[in-house]
Structures are given as structure tokens and as C-alpha cells.
Amino acid sequence: MQNKSNTKIVTIAIFLTTFMTAIEGTIVSTAMPTIVSDLNGLGIMNWVVSIFLLMTAVSTPIYGKLADSLGRKPVFLFGIAVFVIGSALCGIAQNMVELILFRVIQGLGSGAVQPVAVTIIADLYTLEKRAKMLGLNSGFWGVASVIAPLLGGFIVQHLSWHWIFYINVPLGILAFLLVIFFLKETKTSKDSTLDLKGTTCLVIFLLALMVFLQEIENGFNLILLGLLVIIVASAILFFRMEKKAKDPIMPLDMLTNKEFTMINLITLLISGVVIGFEFYIPTWMQGINGTSASVAGFAVTPSSLMWIVGSFLIGGMLGRWGIKKTYDYMLIVLVGADLALIFVPIYTSFWVFCLIAAFNGTAFGAITTASQVRSQVLVGRDKIGVATSFNTLMKYLGQTMMVSIYGITFNMVVAKQVTHHPQLTQRMMNDIVSADKAKHLAPNLIPALREVLLSGLKSVYVVSLIVIILSLVLNQLYKQKKIVE
Numbered sequence: 001m002q003n004k005s006n007t008k009i010v011t012i013a014i015f016l017t018t019f020m021t022a023i024e025g026t027i028v029s030t031a032m033p034t035i036v037s038d039l040n041g042l043g044i045m046n047w048v049v050s051i052f053l054l055m056t057a058v059s060t061p062i063y064g065k066l067a068d069s070l071g072r073k074p075v076f077l078f079g080i081a082v083f084v085i086g087s088a089l090c091g092i093a094q095n096m097v098e099l100i101l102f103r104v105i106q107g108l109g110s111g112a113v114q115p116v117a118v119t120i121i122a123d124l125y126t127l128e129k130r131a132k133m134l135g136l137n138s139g140f141w142g143v144a145s146v147i148a149p150l151l152g153g154f155i156v157q158h159l160s161w162h163w164i165f166y167i168n169v170p171l172g173i174l175a176f177l178l179v180i181f182f183l184k185e186t187k188t189s190k191d192s193t194l195d196l197k198g199t200t201c202l203v204i205f206l207l208a209l210m211v212f213l214q215e216i217e218n219g220f221n222l223i224l225l226g227l228l229v230i231i232v233a234s235a236i237l238f239f240r241m242e243k244k245a246k247d248p249i250m251p252l253d254m255l256t257n258k259e260f261t262m263i264n265l266i267t268l269l270i271s272g273v274v275i276g277f278e279f280y281i282p283t284w285m286q287g288i289n290g291t292s293a294s295v296a297g298f299a300v301t302p303s304s305l306m307w308i309v310g311s312f313l314i315g316g317m318l319g320r321w322g323i324k325k326t327y328d329y330m331l332i333v334l335v336g337a338d339l340a341l342i343f344v345p346i347y348t349s350f351w352v353f354c355l356i357a358a359f360n361g362t363a364f365g366a367i368t369t370a371s372q373v374r375s376q377v378l379v380g381r382d383k384i385g386v387a388t389s390f391n392t393l394m395k396y397l398g399q400t401m402m403v404s405i406y407g408i409t410f411n412m413v414v415a416k417q418v419t420h421h422p423q424l425t426q427r428m429m430n431d432i433v434s435a436d437k438a439k440h441l442a443p444n445l446i447p448a449l450r451e452v453l454l455s456g457l458k459s460v461y462v463v464s465l466i467v468i469i470l471s472l473v474l475n476q477l478y479k480q481k482k483i484v485e
Contacts, residue, residue, distance in 0.1 A: 006182045007124050011133065013178035014117045015140045017080060020171045021110045022144035023151070024052075024087075029279045030152030030297045031161045033286045037434035038161065039096045040427065046407030047100045049279060050210060050400050055107025056114070057396030058203050061195070061249050061389055063112040064119070072120050073185045077176060079112025084172035091165035106165075115389075120183070146304040149282070149297030156293035195249045201238035202249065205231060206400060213404040251390060259323075259478045260378045260387075264394045266327065267371040269471045271395040272402025273334065274364050276464045277303065279403065280410075280457055281353065287433040287453045289350060299353045303361035310365025314373070317366060323374050327475045330363040334468045337363070341461040346454055368395070378481065402467070406460045414456040421448050429453065 028035075028048060036045050067075040086106030093099035121133050155163045208230040215224055242248040255261045278300055285296035310330075317326045337359045344352065375391045418424050423445060431437035432449040441449065 006184065009178055009182040010120070010124065013175040013182070014120060016171055016175040016178075017076075017113045017117055018140045019144045020168050020175070021083065021113050022141040023148045024106070024110065024168065027148040027152035027155075027164050028052075029300070030149045030282045030293060031156045031164045032279070033283050033296070033433040034156045034161045034293060035096075035099070037430050037437045039093070039099065040430050044096055044100070044407075046279075046403045046410075047210070048096070048103055049275065050403040050407075051100055052103045052107040052110070053275075053396050053400045053403070054203070054206055054210075055104050056110045057393055057400060058199055058206075058249075059108050059111030060115050060392065060396075062199060064115045064389070065247070067116045067119055071185055072116055072123060073179065073183050075112055076116045076120065076183075077179055079109050079116060080172050080176045080179070081109070082106075083109025083113055084169055084176070085109070087165045087168035087172070091162040091169075146301060146308075149300045149304070150294070151297075153292065153294030153297030195241070195245045195247055198238060198241040198245050198249045201234050201241055205234040205238060206397070208234065209401065210404045213408045216408060250393070254379060254387065254390065257378055259481055260375060262474050262478045263323070263371050263374050263378075264391055266471045266474055267368070267375075267391060268394040268398035269402075269467050269474075270331075270334075270364070270367050271398035272405075273338075273464050273467055274368075275399040275403050276406050276460055277357075277360055280406070280460050281357070283433050283453075284457050285350070285353070287438070288346060288450050288457070289348075290438065291350065295350065299350065300357055302354045303357040303364065306358045306361030307365035310362040310367075311369040313362075314366045314369045318370060318373070322480055323370060324475060324478075324480050326370055327367065328472065330366045331468055331472045331475065333359055333363040335465065335472075338461055338465045338468060342458055342465065346450060406463060409459050409463050410456040413459040414452055417452040417455050421452065424448060424452065 032045055032048065035048070063075055063079065083106055086102055086104075086109050089102035090099055090106060093102055125133050152164055155161070155167070208227050212224060212227040212231060215227070238250075239252070242250050242252050281300050282293075282296040285291045285299045286293065291299075314326070317329075321329070337356045340352075340356050372388065372391055375387045379387045414429060418426065418429065428441060428445065428449055429452065431441055432446070432453055438446065
């Protein structure tokens with residue numbers, strides 16, 4: 001039996017793990033220019049983020065089922081341990097390939113920590129208190145998102161990039177010990193089916209797609225043909241498995257509801273827009289504007305702050321305009337912000353980026369919160385959990401796929417531009433994205449390097465603009481249903 005004092009201690013442990021996993025989502029983006037410069041991996045830097053997101057996405061539903069059958073405590077402890085081990089290994093990585101491999105481990109840990117933490121809160125608190133505690137847990141997520149860029153910049157500037165991973169180790173160990181000693185769980189047995197076949201097909205499909213996008217810049221060859229066969233075959237197998245699965249990772253029956261399908265497709269696309277902004281703006285700040293890592297972190301902070309504001313405002317927006325008009329207005333805001341990024345001159349004030357970030361954050365917060373609420377409302381009460389999990393899966397998949405697409409676009413444009421400047425090398429491109437390393441480059445080469453980098457960055461936001469416009473089109477393809485609660 002869980003007593004009140006123990007409940008408070010376990011809740012603190014949950015908040016610690018929420019903060020720890022949430023901060024990892026954006027702190028890496030701020031440190032990425034320094035990591036790239038140190039480990040020489042501009043061409044594959046997108047994998048550091050995409051592989052973490054992919055492992056988190058596909059493992060989350062599996063851990064949720066295991067928590068039902070094995071108990072929350074062992075699964076939660078396993079997730080914390082794996083995340084801490086992955087973080088420590090990331091900190092000692094000697095090259096980009098090692099870092100990417102260790103991010104796989106970290107992502108597998110994150111996939112357990114995030115959903116099981118929320119489930120434990122539901123177990124610990126009555127319905128009256130549960131909403132408050134879940135709100136506080138979300139608050140820790142929000143605080144982590146706000147301070148992550150700033151903390152990342154500070155750590156990189158005053159310690160080293162390794163410490164953005166090491167910081168998780170003491171937090172994780174503390175949370176682990178608190179859960180071991182203070183979470184009392186009554187063992188219960190519950191049958192739960194794991195959609196391992198469907199999950200395996202989905203992982204194979206996404207990994208093959210990511211490698212395909214990474215390699216396509218080298219021209220079509222037998223390797224790409226093989227990957228294409230794997231992509232098509234795994235996609236066909238995945239949908240066949242999902243039709244047969246007793247408890248599928250992707251509930252195909254829900255997709256017969258056109259509004260539900262379109263809203264979640266928009267969620268997938270806009271989550272990709274979010275990652276494009278958060279991942280590449282710190283690189284823009286350090287590589288083009290020449291700011292320190294700390295200042296680069298400040299450039300995306302308004303987005304995190306206004307995300308919270310957008311989340312709070314969405315209730316009024318939905319009540320006044322409904323889902324379709326709310327999406328239209330917020331997507332138009334994103335179009336304006338994206339066009340600003342495409343057309344700003346090379347030497348643009350830092351504060352302009354803060355303003356763009358504020359508009360982006362408001363729209364991101366409104367759209368993502370609206371998608372969660374609407375996805376839940378459109379299904380029966382008995383399927384709210386499944387609908388929420390599906391919506392979360394779409395967010396992760398959108399970020400995973402779009403990071404790869406941005407990466408290939410960025411790499412192709414930069415590689416093409418470098419060929420127009422014989423005096424430039426890929427090593428110089430790795431160095432220009434770090435303000436500290438850029439100081440050691442020949443001053444006469446810096447303008448050309450920045451022009452090349454800017455071309456690559458703007459190409460990312462051209463792709464992002466296409467994605468936003470596609471979302472606007474999808475938003476016109478369904479009729480909003482009237483829901484009577």
C-alpha cells in the first residue's frame with residue numbers, strides 16, 4: 001500500500017524523469033553545431049535526432065503493454081536504467097557513428113520512461129487529483145523545453161558538449177533509487193498482446209526509408225534499388241499485420257474516420273515542421289550570425305514559451321472557430337513565419353528570429369494541443385487511450401521522417417554550393433557552424449562559407465513551407481463533425 005509521504009517522493013521521481021527525457025529533446029539541437037565541428041559529421045547530423053525519435057516512437061507502445069502485464073515498477077526502472085546508460089555512452093562517443101548508435105540505446109530508454117511515468121501517476125492519484133498532477137507533470141515538460149536551449153548553450157560554452165548527456169546520469173540515478181525504495185506496487189497479472197510483428201515491420205520501413213534518403217544524393221544504384229524493395233515490402237507487410245493484430249500499434253479501423261485521419265496526418269506533417277525549426281535555427285545562429293552557443297539557445301526559447309501560451313489559448317479558439325478554422329489560421333501564421341525565414345537577408349538581427357520563434361511557438365502549441373483533444377473526442381471513450389497513443393506516434397514519426405528529408409535537402413544543396421567554390425572544403429563547413437571553430441578560419445573565406453550554409457538552411461525552410469501548404473490542403477478535405485459530449 002502506498003502511503004502519502006511515499007507518494008510524494010515517487011511523484012518527485014516521476015517529475016525528475018519527465019524533466020530528464022524532455023530536456024533531451026531540444027538540448028541536443030543547441031549543442032549540435034559544436035558536436036558536428038568536433039566529430040566532423042555535418043552530413044549525418046540529422047541521424048543524431050532522427051534515430052532517437054524513431055526508437056522512442058516504436059518502443060513506447062510496447063513498453064505500455066509490458067507495464068500492464070509485468071507491472072509499472074520493473075518497466076519504469078528498466079527504462080530509467082537504459083536511458084542513463086545510453087546517456088553516459090553518448091557522452092563518451094568519439095565519432096558521429098558511435099553517437100548515433102548510443103542514441104539508439106537512449107531512445108529505447110526514453111520510450112519506456114515517458115508513457116509509464118504518466119501511467120504511474122494515474123495509479124497513485126484519485127481522479128480528482130490526477131488532472132492536477134498530470135498538469136504539473138506537463139508543466140515540468142514545458143519548463144524543460146524552455147530552459148533546454150539555454151542550458152545546452154551554457155553547458156557547451158562553459159563545459160563541453162559531452163555534459164549535455166552526462167547531466168542525465170545523476171538525475172537518472174536519483175530517480176531510480178527513489179522508485180526502488182518508495183514505489184510500492186501490488187503485483188497484478190493482466191494479459192496483454194504485443195504487436196511485435198507490426199512494430200518490427202514499421203521499424204524496418206522507417207530505417208530503410210531514412211537510409212534511402214541519406215544515400216539518394218549519391219545517385220541511383222543497386223543499393224538504393226534494394227532499399228526501395230525493402231521499403232515497399234515492409235510497408236505492405238505492415239498493413240497486413242495491422243489488419244490481423246489483436247492489439248495493433250496503428251489501429252486501422254480508426255482511419256475510416258476521415259476527420260481523425262486528416263487531423264493526424266496534419267499532426268505528422270506539422271511535427272516535422274517543429275523539428276525543422278528547433279534543429280536548424282541554432283545552426284543558423286552560430287554559423288551565420290556568429291553567436292555563441294548560449295545566445296543561439298535564446299533564439300528558440302520564445303518558441304517554447306509561446307507554445308505554452310498557444311496550448312492555453314486553444315480551448316477558446318476551438319470554442320469560437322472550431323477545428324478547421326483554428327487550423328487554417330494557425331497554419332497561415334506558420335506560412336508567414338516560414339516565408340520570413342526564406343527571405344531574410346544573410347545579416348538579420350537576432351531579435352527578428354526571436355519574433356519568428358514566438359509566432360511559430362504559438363501556432364505549434366495550438367495545433368498540437370488541438371490535435372490531441374480532437375483525436376480523443378472523435379473516438380469512443382473506450383478508445384481514448386488508443387487514439388492518444390496513435391496521435392503521439394504520428395508526432396514522433398513526423399519528426400523522424402522530416403529530419404531525414406531536411407538532412408538530405410541540406411546536404412545536397414551544401415555539396416552543390418561547395419563545388420562552386422574550389423577554395424572551400426567539407427571540413428571548413430563543419431567548422432563554420434561552430435562560432436568557436438569559425439574564429440580559426442581564414443577571414444576571407446568566411447563570407448563564402450556563410451553563403452553556402454545559408455543556401456542549405458533556406459532549402460530546409462522551402463521544404464518546410466511545402467509541408468505547411470500540404471497541411472492546409474489536407475485541412476480542406478474533411479467535414480468537421482458536430483460532437484455532443
